[in-house]
Amino acid sequence: MPDGDLTAAVRAIATGDLRPEVGLILGSGLGDLAERIETPRRTSFGAVPGMPATTVVGHAGEFVIGHFGGRVVAAMRGRLHLYEGHSAATVTRPVRLLHALGCRTLIVSNAAGGINPAFGVGDLMAIEDHIALPGLIGHHPLVGRSEDRFVDMVGAYDRDLIERASRAASAVGIRLHRGVYAMVVGPSFETPAELRLLRTVGADAVGMSTALEVIVARQVGMRVLGISCITNQADPGGGAPVDHLDVLAVGRSVGARFGELVTRVIGTLPT
Ligand code: HPA
Numbered sequence: 001m002p003d004g005d006l007t008a009a010v011r012a013i014a015t016g017d018l019r020p021e022v023g024l025i026l027g028s029g030l031g032d033l034a035e036r037i038e039t040p041r042r043t044s045f046g047a048v049p050g051m052p053a054t055t056v057v058g059h060a061g062e063f064v065i066g067h068f069g070g071r072v073v074a075a076m077r078g079r080l081h082l083y084e085g086h087s088a089a090t091v092t093r094p095v096r097l098l099h100a101l102g103c104r105t106l107i108v109s110n111a112a113g114g115i116n117p118a119f120g121v122g123d124l125m126a127i128e129d130h131i132a133l134p135g136l137i138g139h140h141p142l143v144g145r146s147e148d149r150f151v152d153m154v155g156a157y158d159r160d161l162i163e164r165a166s167r168a169a170s171a172v173g174i175r176l177h178r179g180v181y182a183m184v185v186g187p188s189f190e191t192p193a194e195l196r197l198l199r200t201v202g203a204d205a206v207g208m209s210t211a212l213e214v215i216v217a218r219q220v221g222m223r224v225l226g227i228s229c230i231t232n233q234a235d236p237g238g239g240a241p242v243d244h245l246d247v248l249a250v251g252r253s254v255g256a257r258f259g260e261l262v263t264r265v266i267g268t269l270p271t
Pocket of ligand 1: 111113182186189190207208229232233234242
């Protein structure tokens with residue numbers, strides 16, 4: 001979907017008379033939040049020109065537009081990943097789409113392995129920064145673009161939104177860590193040696209998504225809040241094996257808390 005085709009994709013998404021302000025990307029196991037969107041208008045990925053269907057168990061693959069937390073949101077239930085064989089440009093097209101629909105704030109979530117030993121399974125982490133060097137993951141969504149490619153990534157994860165999330169979390173007794181998210185391509189989980197490397201360079205959590213989407217969100221000028229759900233320990237000492245179905249199950253069990261946090265954050269966003 002070259003940028004010019006965004007118009008066709010935008011037209012294919014059912015919005016009714018709603019103009020979404022906040023984009024939500026719901027990661028593995030976190031899609032249930034979309035059930036709580038009121039007056040939902042649903043469009044499956046497959047119905048949107050240029051959007052491949054998702055191939056991942058636990059990712060439904062639909063846009064849901066409606067009211068949530070007192071605002072109009074456009075949620076993506078499921079996302080595209082590099083490990084499905086998509087290019088970095090394809091993986092990040094939905095972000096361009098959310099922006100074209102009118103969203104100026106993006107709340108992006110994911111399931112992640114907790115590298116920081118202080119993190120427990122089921123905890124949430126506000127992403128303060130990420131590591132996604134093309135040298136490590138081999139992909140970048142802006143390679144080959146001729147304009148707007150030198151995007152500043154200092155402060156990509158909006159300080160004010162992190163503060164709002166922290167206040168919202170305290171208000172409802174949710175523990176919200178802060179930390180650095182390292183993106184890997186996957187789809188295999190990391191070896192202990194890889195986790196030691198990531199820990200050494202300052203990563204607190206590791207996952208297979210998000211960072212490329214955030215680069216494009218910053219390119220188009222969206223404010224970003226990133227939330228990781230720690231679904232497993234990513235133990236540099238070589239702990240318990242990781243299983244995708246466990247990742248989904250933990251995501252679902254944390255879903256209610258995640259939804260509560262997101263509702264409250266959205267409720268405090270300036271109009
Ligand atoms: N590693 C990479 N991605 C993940 C993990 C992990 O341990 N858990 C959930 N997504």
